Amino acid sequence: MPGGGIPHISTGDLFRANISRQTGLGKLAKVSMDAGNLVPDELTIAMAKDRIQQRDAENGFLLDGFPRNVSQAEALDELLKTEGSKLDAVLDLEVPGGEVIKRIAGRRICRSRSAHVDEVMWTRSRGGRWKSSNAACPMRSGRRQSVSRPGRTRTWRSRPAP
Numbered sequence: 001m002p003g004g005g006i007p008h009i010s011t012g013d014l015f016r017a018n019i020s021r022q023t024g025l026g027k028l029a030k031v032s033m034d035a036g037n038l039v040p041d042e043l044t045i046a047m048a049k050d051r052i053q054q055r056d057a058e059n060g061f062l063l064d065g066f067p068r069n070v071s072q073a074e075a076l077d078e079l080l081k082t083e084g085s086k087l088d089a090v091l092d093l094e095v096p097g098g099e100v101i102k103r104i105a106g107r108r109i110c111r112s113r114s115a116h117v118d119e120v121m122w123t124r125s126r127g128g129r130w131k132s133s134n135a136a137c138p139m140r141s142g143r144r145q146s147v148s149r150p151g152r153t154r155t156w157r158s159r160p161a162p
């Protein structure tokens with residue numbers, strides 16, 4: 001929870017938690033997420049509404065990653081209207097394009113536990129091989145990592161040490 005005791009509601013985190021627990025929602029969301037697409041509005045809106053209506057969010061919440069398009073914004077408006085509440089503030093974060101690209105290109109997701117997302121630094125050795133640093137996934141211990149080249153795929157691959 002952020003300062004002030006209100007829950008941080010991140011739709012990305014909620015999807016990843018569902019994927020980890022292999023829920024029905026997680027299985028459906030995974031298909032879209034693995035394809036690099038947004039999860040369909042119907043699923044996203046239902047999940048966000050359900051989370052917002054939980055008890056710990058009664059006194060407020062911080063939304064992160066939701067709404068992400070007009071129909072989600074309309075659904076949120078509708079929900080707030082029904083509950084007789086309104087948003088206090090919206091943060092518009094302006095990040096330089098280069099920084100955004102660096103972060104997207106450096107993102108790593110553990111293939112076996114999609115809840116493990118990590119931002120990594122990539123360096124290229126003299127031999128031209130890409131190497132990652134800043135690993136957080138427990139899969140790493142006892143295993144040797146084979147990582148994909150920075151670029152399109154951000155999958156974190158692990159294979160047993162020889």
Ligand SMILES: Nc1ncnc2c1ncn2[C@@H]1O[C@H](COP(=O)(O)OP(=O)(O)O)[C@@H](O)[C@H]1O
Nearest residue numbers: 011012013015033037038039044065066067068
């Ligand atoms: N509001 C949303 N609408 C649809 N899909 C979402 C939404 N929030 C998250 N997702 C799905 O979850 C994934 C991870 O979301 P997030 O953690 O916010 O990271 P990012 O969008 O930066 O990759 C998104 O790529 C998307 O597939």
